[in-house]
Amino acid sequence: MKKDSERRILLGRVSGAFGVRGELKLESWTEPRLAIFNYQPWILRSPSGQESEISGVRGREAGKTLVATFPGVDDRNVVESMRGTEIHVARSALPPPKSDEYYWVDLEGLDVRTVDGGALGRVSHLFSTGANDVLVVRGDRERMVPFVMDEFIRSVDFEANLVVVDWDPEF
Template sequence: MKKDSERRILLGRVTGAFGIRGEVKLESWTEPRLAIFNYQPWILRTPAGQESEISGVRGREASKTLVATFPGVDDRNVVEAMRGTEIHIARSALPPPKPDEYYWVDLEGLDVQTVDGVKLGRVSHLFDTGANDVLVVRGDRERMLPFVLDDVVKSIDFDANLIVVDWDPEF
């Protein structure tokens, strides 16, 4: 597992140009979506894998999209070439989570076992169903467990790299 300072969190992506003055349309996965501007510097990763760091990005909502101004970028052609660029931040840029709250990125890679000690595998990723979050655990097979504290998820121990769940291993 990477150290927090090395881990990155994907916050959004450049989706295209807005207007002719070099403004950038963004897709944000933060909640609320404008919160993406609170976390800087950004690590930009192009579809070709090139990375650069940028600070001082400002933005606003415009209809159904976010519009950003990148320092030193004022040309629509430059912005169009950035389409698909991912916006990451270092995990260390996030504030500590509140008690009983977790950043998904911190749960990824943890081992999962039942309350009876049966190893189910490792957390691959999480996703939101609208009703609740779901842990995707890969081991002898892939399992999807509802991330419901106390009911399904009994404990999370980062020091032991372990999540204990009340779950039938046959399910």
């Protein structure tokens, strides 16, 4: 498991140009979405895999769109070439989660066992269905466990590197 200082969290993506002065449209997965600007520096990862770091990004909401200004970027063509660029931050840049809340990246790689002690595998990733989040566990096969505390997720123990679930291994 990577140390927090090395781990990154994907917070958003450049979705295109806004206007002609080099402003960028962003997708933000922070809550609220403007909070993405609170976590800097950003590590930008282009679709081709090139990475760079940027600080001093400013942003605003424009209707349903999030608009950003990157220092030194004032050309629409440059912005268009950045479409699809992912916005990451170091895990250490985020505040500690509240009690009974977890960053998905912190759960990835944890071992998963049933309440009876049966090994199911490791947390691969999580995704949201809208109704609830889902823990994807890969072991002898892939299982999807609703991330509902107390009902299906019985405990999360970072010291033991373990998530205990109330889940039928046959399901």
